[in-house]
Amino acid sequence: MTDRPAIRTPEPVRNPFYDDETWWRHGIVYQIYPRSFADSDGDGTGDLPGIESKLGYLGELGVDAIWLSPIYPSPGRDVGYDVSDHTAVDPLFGSEADFDRLVESAHRRGIRVILDLVMNHTSDMHPWFQASRASRDGPYADWYLWRDPSGIDDDGRPLPPNNWLSWFGGPAWEWDPRRQQFYMHTFLVEQPELNWRNPAVEAAQFDMVRGWLARGVDGFRLDVFNAFLKHPELLANPEIEGATLWARQRHLYDRDQPDFPDLIGRFRAILDDRPGRMSVGELFASEAERAVALTTDRHMVFDWALLAAPWSAATYGDAIWLRETMFGDDRWLANVLSNHDQSRHASRLASSAGLADTDAVARAAAVVLLTIRGTPFMYYGEEIGLRDVQVPEDEIIDPPARRALVDPDFQWWNRDGCRSPMPWTSGPGYGFTSGRPWLRFGDDADARNVASQDSDPRSVLATYRRLIELRRKSEAVRSGTLRVVETGTPDVLAWTREVPGERLVVVVNFADASRTTRAAVDGAATYRPLAGSHLDPSAPTRDGDLTLRALEAVVLHVD
């Protein structure tokens, strides 16, 4: 007898859209901050094998793709967004083989893998920058934005080339004594800006993109993508009135250049060589109009109109209507309430409306996120209603937050608050680590964790599961047209979702007290509740009167 190779029985592909090229329009993307998701080796930092061990959980939840915040080698000055090698995996997170196994295991479960591409800048430790700063005429001399001083001040110090500012505080120009020139950085001094007008930079970046695609990656989130190109002559920005130093400039020349859509077209062409590859750009410090202009039929853009809205029927109604009107039928929306840069929405929305019950807000907000038109992007932990964690000053890691402690001209919130580790169970380490976590947990982690919510049908987690199930079943929720409906009831917002043969109405009560409204979008119809923020969604009476409990949101089928 000869040994026969082991036959691996593939696990069933749960995701019904996996083989569909337009999966990203139907599906849900789940953002993982790798440091904080699951730690397999007890060093206190999450890692790739940890993520792999949670794919079963993610499959059950019903997400279609995971987006990993940067996993590349990095000195960690901007917690991974300062990349020193875009083509490799940081040993902190695991090996190259761990990454390939994660992709394979995810695919076996029907889950796609999206990488975060930080292509606007590199770490100052990147070999390209090391070579660039070493010589003014070497092969990498022109890979970054180097300029001579605009003059010398009275003390003999070189003056920066123009008035551009860093988003992370201070000027955008750093003097390099070796090269005797300034280099530009929109973020930290340790994040020098690449010169995308140099064709060699574009070629190198696109080769890197092809390399990840060849390893089975399904798409990319592009970090601050509208900042890649600057004005070729690096003109000074006009000065205007504004509340902060940053707001006192019109950012005409340090981002959003007219030739940028061509660059994105060239990037998209690489993805289009393979079917079903998705991309989403992170709009940096710009208005929704820019997001619309940069969205194409296969490329999405995060705009911030929804994320910036405080919790009220009026602001949500405006944001949903504005986005529908601006994006129109041809451009697909990327919907997001939380990410690794913003206060978590359970905390943010509850406090914006003076509400104490963050879970109730999280459940109602889940109905909004999962039933408006577009692709929902979830941020790990929102499905258990995770809240911002209060980090004491002496534990702050987020670099701009540390600067804000000492620079009176610079305001910032501490992004550590939304990056705390995922509590999976109660008890020491909370099922995240057997060691000391890199960042503290919230005080509520013993009560608020995946295990405690798993078996509670009224939990935030159970609510997400029911709504995601509804999305999978309902063509109208995934792709139907959206029309905002005038309810005439203060605090109550409603919209319809419709495809031929299926019509739904979503009604959300933003108030912390019950409200009675009319469900009627069609006088003769009857309404059947399908799901909502509560386990037992309220139903309209025969006359079409609908009484919603405090912070209740329902999805009704119109028969």
Ligand code: GLC
């Ligand atoms: C993006 C990232 C943020 C990072 C910055 C600089 O805005 O989301 O976390 O600090 O880019 O890379």
